Amino acid sequence: xxxxxxxxxxYKALKLSGRRGRPAWRATDELTRPHEAxxxxxxxxxKVIKAADKGRRNGRHERAIKQAIEYMKxxxxxxxxxxSLEYFLRRSKRKTNSN
Numbered sequence: 001x002x003x004x005x006x007x008x009x010x011y012k013a014l015k016l017s018g019r020r021g022r023p024a025w026r027a028t029d030e031l032t033r034p035h036e037a038x039x040x041x042x043x044x045x046x047k048v049i050k051a052a053d054k055g056r057r058n059g060r061h062e063r064a065i066k067q068a069i070e071y072m073k074x075x076x077x078x079x080x081x082x083x084s085l086e087y088f089l090r091r092s093k094r095k096t097n098s099n
Contacts, residue, residue, distance in 0.1 A: 030078075035078070035084065037078070039080040039084050040088070041072070041080075042065075042085050043085065043089055043092065045071060045072070049063075049064040049067050049068060
């Protein structure tokens with residue numbers, strides 16, 4: 001299991017030193033479109049968990065999703081809809097591969 005503190009520190013490290021506060025999309029999306037913000041947050045956690053997972057490749061996707069949702073539940077974040085999350089992950093993968 002990936003250290004959840006690593007995920008937090010990785011997320012904090014993404015902030016630019018010259019800017020203060022949270023990433024731009026979080027301030028408004030968390031309030032106006034919480035389901036979309038939850039999907040993006042979960043996708044980020046899944047990406048980090050998959051990168052840190054050194055276990056067997058078989059079933060890595062399912063393990064990462066379960067771990068990300070457990071972490072979000074533990075932290076009290078809004079949980080994403082599973083279908084929306086799968087669709088977002090599939091779409092974002094297709095965008096990166098087409099370049």
